[in-house]
Amino acid sequence: MKTLITSNDQTLSSTMDKRLGRAHWFCIYDEELKESTFQINPNIDSMGGAGTKTAELIIELGVKKVISGHFGPKAKEMLEKFDIQMIEVDDDNITIEELISRLNQHSN
Amino acid sequence: MPRNRRSRKIVAPPRFNGYKPYGYKKHNEDPVELLYEEYEAIKLADYKLLNHQEASLFMGVSRATFARVYENARRKIALALVETKEIVMVSGNSYSDKKWFNCIECNTRFTIPSTINKNECPLCHSVKIETIGT
Known part of the structure; x- marks a missing residue:
């Protein structure tokens, strides 16, 4: 199962980006392979509909969970339709690494 | 970056996806987008006849925010009626x-x-x- 985390940078020690459509990077973490890959957000400078485009990208990637700070109304609607779990974290300083380790806690 | 909108709680989404005027031939292209929270505001204030203070507690927002949502809802409905526009429901910040x-x-x-x-x-x-x- 794959999880997408919005990130401010492309390393594991970077903090989570609280935005979804305008996040700098996406970290895609694969729970089976325990592998994380980073991908730049192609929609960061789009004029509008960044959230929707990102939601489309998420659906295409086949991700089952998304961790971000806040989901906009349109993205929320789309992700809901595709049964993708949305997780909103309020912590400003949490790193990607911490989030991944928290995701892994129960599977061990 | 503006502060995140506080989500408005709704008891249940409306049982329809929108309203269309009839007896009016010309097709109007741009519909009015009524948000779920606006529907909820109308329901609480004008159907269940709660005052704004009580209604705002139901939706988990301040009284002032509730009043704003409610005002928007009424304006949108008025706009749709007067300009014979369709109303479509959008989930909004709810x-x-x-x-x-x-x-x-x-x-x-x-x-x-x-x-x-x-x-x-x-x-x-x-x-x-x-x-x-x-």
Whole structure:
């Protein structure tokens, strides 16, 4: 199962980006392979509909969970339709690494 | 970056997707988008006849915010009626009671899609979760 985390940078020690459509990077973490890959957000400078485009990208990637700070109304609607779990974290300083380790806690 | 909008709680989404005027030939292209929270505001204030203070508590926002949402709702409906526009429902900044959960242990908000049948927090796997706003 794959999880997408919005990130401010492309390393594991970077903090989570609280935005979804305008996040700098996406970290895609694969729970089976325990592998994380980073991908730049192609929609960061789009004029509008960044959230929707990102939601489309998420659906295409086949991700089952998304961790971000806040989901906009349109993205929320789309992700809901595709049964993708949305997780909103309020912590400003949490790193990607911490989030991944928290995701892994129960599977061990 | 502006402050995030506080989500408005709705008891149930409306049972329709929109309204269309009839007896009017010309097709109007741009519909009025009525948000779920605006529908809820109209329902609480004008159907259930609550005052704004009580209604705002139901929706988990301040009285002033409720008044603003309600005002917007009335204006949109008036606009649709006068300009014979369609009304379409849009989910907006609202959440339904049943969809969003809050983890008591780590204070994370999350949804549980129908494909997952475990009622636990996805991050700390605590089962101490509550539906938001109750």
